[in-house]
Amino acid sequence: MYISFSDHGTAKSAAPPGRPVATRVSSVVIALGIVSLVTDISTESVSAILPLYITGVLGLSTIAYGFLDGTYQGISAIVRIAGGWASDRGDQPKWIAFFGYGLSALARTGLLFATGFTALVAVISVDRLGKGVRTAPRDALITASSLPENLGRSFGVHRMLDTVGAAVGPLLAFAILFAIPDGYDTVFVVSLAFAIIGVFVLGVVVPNTRPRADSTAAGTPRVAFRWAQLRDPRLRRLLLTAGLLGIVTIGDGFIYLVLQSRDAFAAAWFPLLYVGTNVVFLLLAIPLGRIADRVGRGRVFLLGHLALLAAYVCAAVPVAGLPTTVLCLVALGVFYASTDGILAALASQSTPEASRATAIASAQTVVALTRLLASTGFGLLWFAVGRANAMLIIAAALAVLIPLAALVLRGAFTKARTT
Numbered sequence: 001m002y003i004s005f006s007d008h009g010t011a012k013s014a015a016p017p018g019r020p021v022a023t024r025v026s027s028v029v030i031a032l033g034i035v036s037l038v039t040d041i042s043t044e045s046v047s048a049i050l051p052l053y054i055t056g057v058l059g060l061s062t063i064a065y066g067f068l069d070g071t072y073q074g075i076s077a078i079v080r081i082a083g084g085w086a087s088d089r090g091d092q093p094k095w096i097a098f099f100g101y102g103l104s105a106l107a108r109t110g111l112l113f114a115t116g117f118t119a120l121v122a123v124i125s126v127d128r129l130g131k132g133v134r135t136a137p138r139d140a141l142i143t144a145s146s147l148p149e150n151l152g153r154s155f156g157v158h159r160m161l162d163t164v165g166a167a168v169g170p171l172l173a174f175a176i177l178f179a180i181p182d183g184y185d186t187v188f189v190v191s192l193a194f195a196i197i198g199v200f201v202l203g204v205v206v207p208n209t210r211p212r213a214d215s216t217a218a219g220t221p222r223v224a225f226r227w228a229q230l231r232d233p234r235l236r237r238l239l240l241t242a243g244l245l246g247i248v249t250i251g252d253g254f255i256y257l258v259l260q261s262r263d264a265f266a267a268a269w270f271p272l273l274y275v276g277t278n279v280v281f282l283l284l285a286i287p288l289g290r291i292a293d294r295v296g297r298g299r300v301f302l303l304g305h306l307a308l309l310a311a312y313v314c315a316a317v318p319v320a321g322l323p324t325t326v327l328c329l330v331a332l333g334v335f336y337a338s339t340d341g342i343l344a345a346l347a348s349q350s351t352p353e354a355s356r357a358t359a360i361a362s363a364q365t366v367v368a369l370t371r372l373l374a375s376t377g378f379g380l381l382w383f384a385v386g387r388a389n390a391m392l393i394i395a396a397a398l399a400v401l402i403p404l405a406a407l408v409l410r411g412a413f414t415k416a417r418t419t
Helices: 027-057 062-074 077-090 093-111 117-144 148-179 184-204 211-217 227-231 233-246 252-262 264-268 270-295 297-316 322-348 353-385 387-409
Strands: none
Touching (some): 027 062, 027 093, 027 117, 027 148, 027 184, 062 117, 062 353, 077 093, 077 117, 077 353, 093 184, 117 148, 117 353, 148 184, 148 270, 148 297, 148 322, 227 233, 233 322, 233 353, 252 270, 252 297, 252 322, 270 297, 297 322, 297 387, 353 387
16 A cells, blocks of 8 residues: 655645556545544543443442443534534634544543543533544545545545554553552543644644635635535435444444353453454454445445344354354454445545535434434343343344345445545
């Protein structure tokens, strides 16, 4: 893979002699990946210890933790579209993303002082609001800095770097707690330091790419943002597909809890199970992004949900042991590598440049809300019929919805190299 660091990393610069244009990954994408890497170290180092901190140190109940976890998972959906709209409207995706990253860094400061339920709700809400604001503008920057035929690979590179941080964060947290058994405040301080580094890199290193202004300078007629631009049938079909599949996509924690309940290996290493998933994710993000660019992003997105179905089946079958656990983690990692960045790439090619961030935010909002409903519903299902039956039911529902989603998406994205 050739990575370009010339002309501010924009996709418009000429390809080097003897190199096909489609092999280039912009320096802007790399810089944004580094921002996400250090930010995810900050985020995941806290996420890995938060259940222990809430229930063991603060003495809150598991019901309180469940509410906080729901807040963590779902509140970013409230502002995702607003963040995308502000980015498109002002043609300033970098600074909208900067504001979101800044909010999350502020929340890290709050963790040093939050000692009660209400304070924790406030801190987590600010953190997730920052996440919601920044995601679509950041993905719009990736799209604006990439060639259309290279978009899947660009998102794959970014998600790979992002996932490196997601794997390093919990390892760092556990290393700190191993050295300092009560070192939760130390974890929070380290998390704050990495969050500040991320904000600094974004503010200083990433150029202020302005998609509409750059298009005008290149001689392309400037098109203002209009809500009507989101009426593209491709976007509607993508949102419906994302919603259908999101409603049967439960949180990773449920899968890990099922593994833990039957598998001594999973029980012993529960805090690090999702590190295994993230390792698979980071190894496959770029290869699957390249495949998506060649064979079709919609196809890879759907195939990723087949991997999720495999993960459900691995968790549901009454076969304990290391091979089943590893296979489940691999399937879950394949699912994320096939869908996370690919969804943003599909959304970005569904609308004109002027509404790109809003389109990405719309897709991400649908996914966030439906997955919140899926996790809530699965929790009730687990209580009603038991964990094994609940896993079988959700697997059967996903098996039914994948072909339906394929029919909805069929023909909407017939070529991988579509603008």
